[in-house]
Amino acid sequence: MSTPPATAMAxxxxxxxxxxxxxxHGPLFLRRADGWLLPLEVERWCARADAVDRAxxxxxxxxxxxxxxxxxxxxxxxxxxxxxxxxxxVSEAAVDHTVRLGGQALRRSVFEPLPxxxxxxxxxxxxxxxxxxxxxxxxxxxxxxxxRPGGLLIAETAWVDxxxxxxxxxxxxxxxxxxxxxxxxxxxxxxxxxxxxxxxxEAGQWTADGRRFAALRxxxxxxxxxxxxxxxxxxxxxxxxxxxxxxxxxR
Numbered sequence: 001m002s003t004p005p006a007t008a009m010a011x012x013x014x015x016x017x018x019x020x021x022x023x024x025h026g027p028l029f030l031r032r033a034d035g036w037l038l039p040l041e042v043e044r045w046c047a048r049a050d051a052v053d054r055a056x057x058x059x060x061x062x063x064x065x066x067x068x069x070x071x072x073x074x075x076x077x078x079x080x081x082x083x084x085x086x087x088x089x090v091s092e093a094a095v096d097h098t099v100r101l102g103g104q105a106l107r108r109s110v111f112e113p114l115p116x117x118x119x120x121x122x123x124x125x126x127x128x129x130x131x132x133x134x135x136x137x138x139x140x141x142x143x144x145x146x147x148r149p150g151g152l153l154i155a156e157t158a159w160v161d162x163x164x165x166x167x168x169x170x171x172x173x174x175x176x177x178x179x180x181x182x183x184x185x186x187x188x189x190x191x192x193x194x195x196x197x198x199x200x201x202e203a204g205q206w207t208a209d210g211r212r213f214a215a216l217r218x219x220x221x222x223x224x225x226x227x228x229x230x231x232x233x234x235x236x237x238x239x240x241x242x243x244x245x246x247x248x249x250x251r
Contacts, residue, residue: 016172018093049077062121068129072098134184150220163192
């Protein structure tokens with residue numbers, strides 16, 4: 001499956017984003033063409049997993065793929081729990097940060113070939129990553145192809161009921177790190193996510209400390225499907241390669 005080039009390349013080369021991850025703080029924004037700014041929570045992303053994050057991770061089942069893992073706080077937390085987990089991100093700075101925290105990560109788009117396709121037990125789309133690619137239908141279809149039948153998606157949605165697609169840029173407002181290319185992004189509240197989730201079963205909704213989450217489950221091939229296997233799909237290798245060769249064996 002091919003990578004949506006605008007999204008992947010913009011994030012991969014985003015100077016302000018890489019600079020913010022190096023320093024661990026913003027301010028950093030997604031800016032729409034009309035000038036509207038969406039603040040990005042760099043400080044929280046670069047910190048260790050907080051209580052809300054940990055409660056989300058308590059819901060994860062089996063092997064976990066964190067899509068758009070950013071600087072890796074969730075991957076590191078799951079790894080510290082002894083869970084089989086892999087992060088993917090198109091940003092080299094994000095992958096480097098994740099590895100430094102002790103997690104495993106690949107520099108890869110979700111739309112590229114990935115390890116363990118159709119065998120992951122849980123996929124995470126946290127921190128607004130339901131917006132990746134600007135096409136919720138395409139993203140949900142892709143995630144369904146990564147999960148095993150009956151697998152779990154946990155997504156963090158917008159606090160408000162919104163269903164928006166726009167071209168955005170990553171900016172720090174100082175201009176110190178240059179201007180990045182615009183790319184497609186989506187912003188979804190939980191009701192919008194559920195409208196797009198045809199072929200999925202709702203598995204829960206909840207809010208915590210001003211953040212909103214939804215869980216969806218792919219439909220099992222049959223009601224007699226085997227319970228999810230807990231065999232690790234993660235090797236001991238920490239990977240940063242961008243090729244299709246995978247250090248993580250498929251089951």
